[in-house]
Amino acid sequence: MPPSPIRQIAFFVPDAWAAAHAHHAAHGSGPFLLAENIPLAQATYRGQPAHLDHSSAYGQWGDVMVEFVQQNNPGPSVFHDLYPEGSGRFGPHHTAIFVDDADAAADQWAAAGYPSAFRGVMEDGFVYHFADTTALCGMMTELYAATDQLRSFYDHVAAIAGDFAGHPVVRTIKL
Template sequence: MQQAHRRPIRQVAYFCDDVRAAARAHHAAFGSGPFFVADNIPLARAVHRGTERLLDHSSAYGQWGDVMVEFVQQNNSGPSPFHDLFPEGSGRHGLHHVALWVDDVDAEIARFAAAGAPCALRAEMNDGFVFAFADTTATLGHMTELYAPVPSLTGFYAMVAEAAASYDGGELITTIAFS
């Protein structure tokens, strides 16, 4: 197992009302991007705090220096790890999570839970990719996302970084789809 101190942050993610507007604003302020937007990301399963729930969300992914930046919006109403930090209807938004690559998502969920950071979400995409949020808000003020660096993920991260390295000021936002 990787040592905890050897787990660099791979992504910083913000909850917002509109991922495209947030991406444009972040680009204007910090030069991040370009951004790849996935609308209504399909999930095979989402278990929020022990209860299976619908979670319809959209995300914008771009590069911000050496780290990926994500903007995420929830498209459906109801409880979620996003609404845990930013209550529905509050109009609040901001830093939601940082992401780490781990060897075994379920083992890390258990490790974080044993350390006082319970699992806020364990989700599976249609292709079997698993991600989870450990609720580290009591100690860090935000969630910590956990996922294994499988080829589809590392390839996506590389594609976003390469797009940033070759960005010439053209189209800032490209719509993509996850199956």
């Protein structure tokens, strides 16, 4: 697997909006773009069809994007693998890296002993995986192709970093 810098660190939280506000108050991060009930065209959890309703707040924290993700529906998931439902536990969940092809990279990571715990397909066809790297580093690794649209989103989050003039800490967006 080629070396890949971490592009994002993500935390599983009970409330993405509240976590973004708390992180901003503690670290000055943001502003955050909150996508609620992110629509997926397809979801596969541990090789089986699944349903995942989640919301995420994305902001800049120094040189890296930070994400706060909450699961809105009950049941097994890649998030509950690390933080069991009803446990009241939350914390670091994954780092994200850019790859050339998410499916090919997931196959490569699986061959190295880190199978895909989750494959998601957005409504626009964008594919991402969570490689189960918990034995390696205690969290998942998100793999997604660095499309022009994804790079543009990352660039936008970085460009608005620190721009709170007349804007709230958390701004709602649609994905």
